[in-house]
Amino acid sequence: MKVPRKSPLTAVLALCLIVAGCSRPPxxxxxxxxxxEFVYLASSQAGQLTELSVARGQTVAQDAPLFTLEARNETEAVAQANEQLRAARAQLADLGTGKRPPEVDVTRAQLVQAEADAARAATQYRRDELQLRAGGIAQSQLDDSRANALSSAARVRELQSQVSVARLPGRLEQIRAQQAQVDAAQAQLGQAQWKLDQKSVRAPHGGLVFDTMYRSGEWVPAGSPVVRLLPxxxxxxxxxxxxxxxxxxxxxxxxxxxxxxxxxxxxxxxxxxxxxxxxxxxxxxxxxxxxxxxxxxxxxxxxxxxxxxxxxxxxxxxxx
The missing domain is CATH 2.40.30.170 (Efflux pump adaptor protein, beta barrel domain)
Known part of the structure; x- marks a missing residue:
């Protein structure tokens, strides 16, 4: 039996159908x-770009440094806030300890002198009482001696009270007010430190540095992305x-x-x-x-x- 031969055109069409079938997806x-989904990393603060630590195509780990902005003003603000906090804490501690020891010593010395004066005045008053009974002095001199003795005794009591008060801390209201000053200084330091930290940006996730939008030395506005990261x-x-x-x-x-x-x-x-x-x-x-x-x-x-x-x-x- 003679098998019919295919024409060249038929063979070409068959080959095209086979190729088309192979190119069709299964x-x-x-x-x-x-x-x-890119992560656009920017700083909330404006500044000059002083250091770009990554390049396009680089793979970085989490928390790796990406870029740094100029931060002189923020650094000085942190130093100022630290000093203000230190001063507020010192004042609070001073209110809790009363007067300084040298000041208390001065009051005690005055008390010793007043006690000596009071002793002399009391002795003179007793002598004048005896002299008045003997008719040696007038009544007015005895009255002066009595007044001097009473005044000297009052001075002793006054200085004794001053010594006791000098040992006491500040009043509760003063301590509370100063504690509020300490808290405010602490909050101010936190704000200054946060602004300083914003000048150095690190990678929140590891990933590919897909692109960088600024070069070192350029001014970067606040919130403008510097690095485009692809985790x-x-x-x-x-x-x-x-x-x-x-x-x-x-x-x-x-x-x-x-x-x-x-x-x-x-x-x-x-x-x-x-x-x-x-x-x-x-x-x-x-x-x-x-x-x-x-x-x-x-x-x-x-x-x-x-x-x-x-x-x-x-x-x-x-x-x-």
Missing amino acids: ANTWQGYVEG PENVKVRFFVPEAVVGSLAPGRHVSIHCDGCAADVPAVLSFISNQAEYTPPVIYSNENRSKLVFMVEAKPQPADAPKLRPGQPVMVTLQ
Whole structure:
């Protein structure tokens, strides 16, 4: 039996169909792209950029220094707040100890002198009483001696009270007011220290330094990002699935990501499934064309695998 030979045109068409079939993605596989959620790191204070410790493409660890702004004014403010706090605390301690020992010693010396004067006055008063009985002095002289003795005794009691008061701490109201001054100085120091700390920014997470927006020596406004960081946990893959498939998906389902140049597929887990449908291409909705509805789905790889992917990179996602 003679087998009919195929014409050259038929062979070419068959080859085209085979190639087209091979280029078609397998079932449960869709095209997507890599996306990164960047962390823009800035200082709340303005200043000149004095040190940029990282470069684009560098991988940094958590708490690694990123950049430093000029901080002379903030440093002096911290020093001033420290001195004010030290002075407030010293005044509070002084109120709690009473007068200084040398001041108490002066009052005690005055008390010793007053006691001696009071003793002499009392002795003179007794003598004058005897002289008056003998008729040796007038009544007015005895009255003067009595007044001098009473005055000297009162002076002794006054100085004794001063010595007791000198040992006492300040009044409760004064101590409370000074404690409030100490608290205010402490708060002022905290504010000054916070502003100084803002001049040196460290990495809140480890990750890739995707870009730097300023060079050393440039003026950086407050709140303006200097470093754009991409932590590995912020890398994700976004793709779109048909309306007929989205109902079978749920967060936590495993997928594999294929990218050009990757040594092996990257495993990932579905992290988000959109509740809003989209059209591709744009059409007017009807029961006949609802198959053109697609839903956005996001998947996240493990942080260890995230550096294998680059934002904007096209990928193929296959459900497991």
